[in-house]
Amino acid sequence: MNRFNVLLNGELIRLRRYNLFAASLFVSAIWVGIIHFLNVEDVTTIVPQLIFLDVTTMATLLVGVSFIYEKDESTIRTMLVAPISKNQYLLAKLIANIIPSILSLTIMYLYSKLIKTIEINYFLLLGAVALVSFFHSLMGILLTYFTKDFTNLIMVIMLLFIILILPVILVEFNIITNEIFAKGSYILPSKAALMVIMGTARIIDRWEIIFSLIYLIGSCLVLYYLVHRQFDLYALRERGE
Amino acid sequence: MYQINKLVFRYPRNKEDTIKGISFEIKKGEIFGLLGPSGVGKSTTQKILIKLLKDYKGQILYKGRDLKSYGPSYFEEVGVGFEMPVHFSKLTAEENLNFFMKLYSSTVDVDGLLKRVGLYEDRKKRVSQFSKGMKVRLNFVRAMLNKPKVLFLDEPTNGLDPKNARIIKELIKEFKEEGGTVLLTTHLMNDVDELCDRVAFMADGRIVEISTPKDLKLKYGSRELDMEYREDERLKRATFSLDKLGDNEEFLNIIKNYEIITIHSKENTLDDIFIKVTGVTKDE
Structure with a gap:
């Protein structure tokens, strides 16, 4: 097994042992409950909307918690003196963090397919979820660099939810119909994430999809650069600094 | 290395x-x-x-x-x-x-x-x-x-x-x-x-x-020797330079004629050296 696979496997084992998978499955169960009790037979639009909520919040939270655990247990230091590159370590963590999102998507999709009606290309949605989850995992790592503990992380994620995700949801569910507000939401990365996910379920202008993909991929590159650059500083910082 | x-x-x-x-x-x-x-x-x-x-x-x-x-x-x-x-x-x-x-x-x-x-x-x-x-x-x-x-x-x-x-x-x-x-x-x-x-x-x-x-x-210790011996049921102490110790009449007299209780060279411990060379109390 090469080192990247060892790291990835280690991340997945720890997601399970630290109950992060369980937390993700619990949230998935809530989404399935919502789908079940909705008085709608065709859930083709609703499922991607729920997936958007799941991925944007859970991916940020799970990677943040995983980083905080490693910081608290100082295992991050022992990783720094192992014969692995920073890229291997970060990519293994980021890719492992996509798995709970994919699991959540699969559970919701299978339930909808078996019990309700859903007309979505699963593999297209899987690609969209992987990209959005990757982006939000990067954001989660970056947020962890600037938070002192778990409570602080939760506060920052809540703030981010209000600033980045809530406006997009309000427009998506037609709660806010103001055109300037709706157009303004395009500056938010969560809007791009929503467009990429919803593009698998309904017809969206091609330019919107292309713009959203470029926005997300570009943002991923910028975030990855920042995450990579600041990593040593974060890893060596003592707890509470 | x-x-x-x-x-x-x-x-x-x-x-x-x-x-x-x-x-x-x-x-x-x-x-x-x-x-x-x-x-x-x-x-x-x-x-x-x-x-x-x-x-x-x-x-x-x-x-x-x-x-x-x-x-x-x-x-x-x-x-x-x-x-x-x-x-x-x-x-x-x-x-x-x-x-x-x-x-x-x-x-x-x-x-x-x-x-x-x-x-x-x-x-x-x-x-x-x-x-x-x-x-x-x-x-x-x-x-x-x-x-x-x-x-x-x-x-x-x-x-x-x-x-x-x-x-x-x-x-x-x-x-x-x-x-x-x-x-x-x-x-x-x-x-x-x-x-x-x-x-x-x-x-x-x-x-x-x-x-x-x-x-x-050796560098931070003194080249001396401390000894305790018994003379007429009384405990006595003496310090001698290590230099030419074998020629020191008083030292040789004690060794030959009295019961030696303890004998120590006065080299410093690393604890003493730590304090001396770093100029502070040892705390790490």
């Missing part, structure tokens, strides 16, 4: 250098002690040598090659024993070691090492169930996992009972006998006395003294 020349380091937010131009050498196969009070730059020096800190000035050569030119493969040859526990607490000791073992191309006989440090029976327990001493011993096993050529040990016996401290010290000695090189940071001067071939004392970012423990004791 290592040549450190005019090493200078400043942390990004600091106004002053933490390491102020230190130069020293760590020879292959020796146990080198880096000693000094808190905040003098010992840990920073160690972090630079294990490549955790990179923006330093000066030159560090490892096996004749610039340390900066080494990639992650450097850690195939280096084992690091941190002072604080560095394990995934919700994984067992065995799972922790198995995970790290797979990252290296060659590894030690882990079961054998676990047996030596007395953790074999507990290998299937979660690390969160371990006592502090067990975590310290597991740290040592983690450091030795990759059959390193160089070991960096930070307080390797801190928190251990005398029996387990003895086992760890024996393992360090065996590592040295097999050709390994050790950089030891500790405040336990007994460990230094027992293990180190050479020591460097640091103060305010500089090396203020570097030599063998024996030479330092």
Whole structure:
């Protein structure tokens, strides 16, 4: 097994042992409950909307918690003196963090397919979820660099939810119909994430999809650069600094 | 093994250098002690040598090659024993070691090492169930996992009972006998006395003294001898210079005619030297 696979496997084992998978499955169960009790037979639009909520919040939270655990247990230091590159370590963590999102998507999709009606290309949605989850995992790592503990992380994620995700949801569910507000939401990365996910379920202008993909991929590159650059500083910082 | 020349380091937010131009050498196969009070730059020096800190000035050569030119493969040859526990607490000791073992191309006989440090029976327990001493011993096993050529040990016996401290010290000695090189940071001067071939004392970012423990004791001790003897049922004390002791009539008279109770040369302990050369009370 090469080192990247060892790291990835280690991340997945720890997601399970630290109950992060369980937390993700619990949230998935809530989404399935919502789908079940909705008085709608065709859930083709609703499922991607729920997936958007799941991925944007859970991916940020799970990677943040995983980083905080490693910081608290100082295992991050022992990783720094192992014969692995920073890229291997970060990519293994980021890719492992996509798995709970994919699991959540699969559970919701299978339930909808078996019990309700859903007309979505699963593999297209899987690609969209992987990209959005990757982006939000990067954001989660970056947020962890600037938070002192778990409570602080939760506060920052809540703030981010209000600033980045809530406006997009309000427009998506037609709660806010103001055109300037709706157009303004395009500056938010969560809007791009929503467009990429919803593009698998309904017809969206091609330019919107292309713009959203470029926005997300570009943002991923910028975030990855920042995450990579600041990593040593974060890893060596003592707890509470 | 290592040549450190005019090493200078400043942390990004600091106004002053933490390491102020230190130069020293760590020879292959020796146990080198880096000693000094808190905040003098010992840990920073160690972090630079294990490549955790990179923006330093000066030159560090490892096996004749610039340390900066080494990639992650450097850690195939280096084992690091941190002072604080560095394990995934919700994984067992065995799972922790198995995970790290797979990252290296060659590894030690882990079961054998676990047996030596007395953790074999507990290998299937979660690390969160371990006592502090067990975590310290597991740290040592983690450091030795990759059959390193160089070991960096930070307080390797801190928190251990005398029996387990003895086992760890024996393992360090065996590592040295097999050709390994050790950089030891500790405040336990007994460990230094027992293990180190050479020591460097640091103060305010500089090396203020570097030599063998024996030479330092001679250098900072007085060349005198203290003795207690019994004369007419009374305990008496006398001090003599070690120079030409064999010609000292008074000394020879006491030796010949009185019952000697104690006799000691007045060499300093490393504790005394620590305080003397660093200029502060020992607190690390």
